[in-house]
Amino acid sequence: MIVPVRSLREGYVLKKDVYSLATTPLIKSRTVLKENHLTFLRAFSIKEVEIDSMNEADLVETSDSEEVAEEVRHTDQSFFYRYNQAVQTFKRQFESWQAGMPVAIHDIRNMIVPLFEDVIGAPVYLLALHEYNHPKDYCYHHAISVGLFSASLAHKLNYEAKDWIQIGLAGVLADIGMAKVSPTLLDKSGPLTAAEYNEIKQHPVHSYQMIKAVASLNDAVKLAVLQHHERLDGEGYPFGSNQSKIHPYSEIIAIADVYHAMSSEREYRAKHSIFFILEEMRRQRFGVLNVSIVLTLTELLLQHSKGATVRLSSGETGEIVFINPQDLTRPMIKLTDSNEILNLQQEPHLHIEDLLKINKKMLV
Template sequence: MRVRIEEIQADCILEKDVMGKTKNPIIAANTVLDKKHIHILRAFLIKEVDIQVKMANGDFFKKTETKMDKKVFDFNTDNPSQELSFTEQYRQAVEQYKKEFQSWQSGLGVNMSNMRKLLIPLIEECEKNKDWIKSIHLYSNKDEYLYHHAIGIAMISHFLAKGLGYDKGQSLQAAIAGCLADCGMARVALSTLNKIGALNENDWIEIKKHPTYSYQMVKMLTLLKPEVKLAIYQHHERLDGSGYPRGEKGIRIHQLSQIVAIADVYHAMTTERPFKNKRSPFKILQIMEEDLFGQFDIAILKVLATGVASLSVGSNVKLSNGEKAKIVYIKPEALTRPLIKIKNNGNMVDLEKNRHLYIEQVIN
């Protein structure tokens, strides 16, 4: 996320190297900024830097008020501001989804007008810069995971639909399907939903009812196409028949259902959850392609991998063993497993052949 110097604060984390006129950075990527760093940036007349969406203390970055700040989004108007940054649009969407979810818990139905107002500005912002797909897993937090997850599924579903050639309207329907896939969680008992500690067998039985609850909440909505309602119902089905609620397999699972399923699993496994630590997107793509082989559509997974793992030759990466390396060659058939050069010893390693190693993160 790019911000002006007057907006940054102590505890911000640099996303990219801040370069001057030499080959060495003024301040390196992943540095936690303090007052001294900020003073140095001003001394070098640096006007903008790229920072991570989360600060070192775990909070989301929130820029300080300046005269140049953009207009504030008002969800209750028919003309929401189009000037908000991606991060601000994302936050607004999560907050509004939370309000909608709480209304469902109180017994109210799904308001499609509100869902469209919630998603369309965010989707339009996503269209401007598709790099968000590489970092969407960083935006979530475990305390409000349920709300972040719904927005994450929506965004990724839209990305996948566009990548498969869906038109604008169809892609928006995919986003809506993703966003409403877990609306049925509002019907799950609060004692289960808010449980502290591991879920028992009865809890899981209740949780697995949520696709059915979700479908019941949307089945009478005339603004949703039948395939969208089906995707909401089928998003936990798997091509090999191992899913739920009906154990459908193969062609009986609609492609839109498979899109939402892949978005759901990818976002869940790469983000911080109440009782699960997040894992590297590169590792999760490997798991989905290999360990869970047969469960997901290969063509849809390829679209996801192309977006998430769109690496460049020369990029610096951190490996799962902690070593740093530089990408030397990218194989079209193995996007997440390029040929790399280890920095500390110069050894060349083919990640496709050394499968115990994987990319943990791209450094810059």
């Protein structure tokens, strides 16, 4: 029986292993669910599971329950658990800003810098970030994720540690001005009116005003926060600045912002495939962005995708067996059903529609 995670109760027994992107189960089958398991499932944004029975008389503690509990305790220290903890911390901060409190930059720095170090040490985590986004908490996931992508991109672009930390912080802070936007707009699931969109477009100004007096942030960070929606052709906002006036930090955060927004499920639309997004970013379909940084993001993500299971636009599934260094978004795929090797460079009518599973060796 399939049961939404929000409806689970202690005592239910899992019929099947619960997975996220990795091939190792988060929680094993035959586990009798307890509160720590329920918390764990919610932290990983698992939407539903299959249970074996809802009859208490049929529930039997399995012999490996202690082993499973220990596995959960160990996983509580994993990157994705701590990522979700950071999202909830940011949410509490955001609610305090809505109430008029100042930005506690020291707390934000202590929360996020260890995660910066994690993704720089293991960039493959970035490949799975969008899987942990929850549409209702999108704003908070977006802030943490944009910070992580911004710091990782800056590191790969050979910025020094003091600089990639500042750039990452700018990514986290870029949208804090949303706390000054009408809450009804943040929760709106339908299209915005012209007036509502104009109000939303003022959030970079609000973000800047909230941090302009913070002495521990340098002027480049504050400018990046203000400019992260500007575009190189002058078609961005809030000022319509062109390339000559846009700070390099801003260009990094703009790309992190667009990528995470397009790869995340939202209340009003489904997420896009990361392969599709990266191709479209390179073609400037989401605004005129710095192409060299887009290519850096592509390399940062897709150099780790060998061994991943994907679904093609044809409906077929397969494993990525070779990454073409000249065109990272169109690798070679070994099809699951036929074992045929498909070179996507030679199949322009096909594209990767979804990343289904990451090889567990990629997440060690």
